[in-house]
Amino acid sequence: MAIYQRLGRVSYTTWGSFSVLYNRNSGNTHLVENIPAILMEFCFSNSYFDEQELYQNIITDMNIDDQLVKNSLTSFVKMDLLEKVEN
Amino acid sequence: MKTKKIDIAACLGSYGLTINIGFFRYNIRSSLRTVEQSIETLYSDFELTDYETDSQLVDFHVLVDEVWQLRSVFNRQAKFFLDGLAPFNSLPIQHAPAIIEWGMNWCVSSQLNTHLIIHAAVIEKDGFAAVMPAPPGSGKSTLTASLIQEGWRLLSDELTLIDLNTLQVSPFPRPVSLKNESITVIKNRYPNVIFGPISSDTAKGNVCHIRPPSLSVKNQHVNCPIGWFIFPKYQREAKTEFFEFGKAQALMSVAENSFNYSVLGETGFDVLKNVIGKANCFQFKYSNLDEAIKVFSGLPVPQ
Numbered sequence: 001m002a003i004y005q006r007l008g009r010v011s012y013t014t015w016g017s018f019s020v021l022y023n024r025n026s027g028n029t030h031l032v033e034n035i036p037a038i039l040m041e042f043c044f045s046n047s048y049f050d051e052q053e054l055y056q057n058i059i060t061d062m063n064i065d066d067q068l069v070k071n072s073l074t075s076f077v078k079m080d081l082l083e084k085v086e087n
Numbered sequence: 088m089k090t091k092k093i094d095i096a097a098c099l100g101s102y103g104l105t106i107n108i109g110f111f112r113y114n115i116r117s118s119l120r121t122v123e124q125s126i127e128t129l130y131s132d133f134e135l136t137d138y139e140t141d142s143q144l145v146d147f148h149v150l151v152d153e154v155w156q157l158r159s160v161f162n163r164q165a166k167f168f169l170d171g172l173a174p175f176n177s178l179p180i181q182h183a184p185a186i187i188e189w190g191m192n193w194c195v196s197s198q199l200n201t202h203l204i205i206h207a208a209v210i211e212k213d214g215f216a217a218v219m220p221a222p223p224g225s226g227k228s229t230l231t232a233s234l235i236q237e238g239w240r241l242l243s244d245e246l247t248l249i250d251l252n253t254l255q256v257s258p259f260p261r262p263v264s265l266k267n268e269s270i271t272v273i274k275n276r277y278p279n280v281i282f283g284p285i286s287s288d289t290a291k292g293n294v295c296h297i298r299p300p301s302l303s304v305k306n307q308h309v310n311c312p313i314g315w316f317i318f319p320k321y322q323r324e325a326k327t328e329f330f331e332f333g334k335a336q337a338l339m340s341v342a343e344n345s346f347n348y349s350v351l352g353e354t355g356f357d358v359l360k361n362v363i364g365k366a367n368c369f370q371f372k373y374s375n376l377d378e379a380i381k382v383f384s385g386l387p388v389p390q
Binding site for chain 1: 333334335336338339351352353357358360364
């Protein structure tokens with residue numbers, strides 16, 4: 001389990017299964033599909049978050065597929081929205 | 088909205104001719120006869136004044152004139168200037184009517200940041216604007232030229248200006264630019280439409296502008312909320328297809344077609360999020376103008 005750091009403030013909006021994310025620091029805009037809004041809220045509302053906390057609070061309670069979470073985190077890292085800071 | 092008859096050629100050749108288009112004020116100078124003809128034909132419904140006797144401030148001081156350089160020996164050249172600076176290379180002098188129109192659009196698209204600017208035609212009916220973002224060659228100008236003859240109000244053929252505070256479209260009803268076959272299509276279909284001089288063999292082919300409808304000019308200060316984002320695509324012999332387009336994808340497409348989305352930063356994103364959230368979004372493929380007009384007349388009423 002890792003600690004993730006948010007690399008910039010992120011705004012997002014969701015319509016149906018698609019969301020658009022805007023990285024306020026880089027100015028980049030991204031289109032993503034099938035990422036639950038609650039997951040984005042958890043990832044982008046604070047400067048840091050603990051992956052373990054994410055699993056405990058979100059995945060178990062909301063019954064979200066953990067593979068989807070892993071893929072989403074990988075995507076956010078690739079988009080320079082998050083950085084893994086500690087293992 | 089003409090107030091009094093002025094000598095257009097004399098104004099253009101001296102201190103300049105001022106024109107109010109939307110909320111912009113241009114001062115135009117040129118000694119070229121084709122520019123004079125073009126302005127006389129295309130801007131007759133606008134308020135034209137003599138800059139020398141006009142005390143109001145001007146947003147853009149524009150000049151299009153003949154320039155002398157080595158290639159002028161073989162081919163006379165004209166150049167566009169804004170505030171005395173030439174942002175573009177010279178072009179053959181016969182393109183002067185197109186040069187001034189392109190240049191006047193460029194003034195706004197390169198300098199305005201009080202609005203989100205989208206490369207899109209925009210028209211209005213029943214109090215709502217239909218924004219049509221599309222790359223060149225998508226048939227948006229032909230569609231726009233037709234729809235404004237069918238009761239839609241022209242807000243702009245090229246630049247959709249969304250006010251960052253009100254989220255409404257500010258009209259910029261400039262002459263509609265038609266290219267190549269579109270010129271004939273509109274001439275045959277609407278014989279009363281008034282065309283400016285043709286600029287032949289430009290980089291875009293033959294280019295000609297049509298005069299904006301008088302009512303669009305008269306209402307050029309009446310802003311309008313956005314009801315629809317419609318992404319048109321002309322395809323020869325295509326069957327008319329009109330279907331919903333996801334709002335998230337629409338936001339991405341509009342952002343790609345914007346001139347200053349990245350400059351505006353988070354504000355640009357927030358504006359798009361809000362206007363797209365309230366509008367209906369569609370993709371539209373067409374080849375038949377009659378069917379296209381029918382589709383537009385049956386657009387679902389925005390909430």
